Amino acid sequence: MTKRRAKLFVDEGDHARSLRRGSTTAERKLWSKLRDRRLFNTKFRRQVPVGAYIVDFYCHEAKLVVEIDGGGHGQPEKVGKDARRTDGLRQSGLSVLRFWNIDVMRNLEGVLAKITEAIGRPSP
Numbered sequence: 306m307t308k309r310r311a312k313l314f315v316d317e318g319d320h321a322r323s324l325r326r327g328s329t330t331a332e333r334k335l336w337s338k339l340r341d342r343r344l345f346n347t348k349f350r351r352q353v354p355v356g357a358y359i360v361d362f363y364c365h366e367a368k369l370v371v372e373i374d375g376g377g378h379g380q381p382e383k384v385g386k387d388a389r390r391t392d393g394l395r396q397s398g399l400s401v402l403r404f405w406n407i408d409v410m411r412n413l414e415g416v417l418a419k420i421t422e423a424i425g426r427p428s429p
Contacts, residue, residue, distance in 0.1 A: 331373050331406035345426045367424040370401045
């Protein structure tokens with residue numbers, strides 16, 4: 306007879322799944338343009354563990370992380386935390402793009418142009 310261990314914490318996969326279910330409107334809007342290789346046949350994943358972090362969007366082929374920040378990210382304690390997170394990702398050899406929710410909602414084409422440039426494709 307084997308004993309089952311009680312789960313003491315939620316693992317990264319479970320946490321990433323819960324984040325995908327709770328996506329913001331801006332994340333869903335951007336995801337509708339990135340999913341299924343819709344942006345220059347480039348594969349993106351969303352709410353995926355990358356190193357010590359769970360990032361909003363990740364393109365392995367381009368080593369690119371895209372983060373979408375809400376208003377709470379403008380608070381001083383979050384600014385520092387986000388900067389440390391970005392530095393950690395960059396030290397792992399990744400490029401990081403950060404956009405505000407409002408940018409995605411009001412200027413999706415501009416956001417997509419910056420992502421397109423970062424993945425090394427010519428802008429449409």
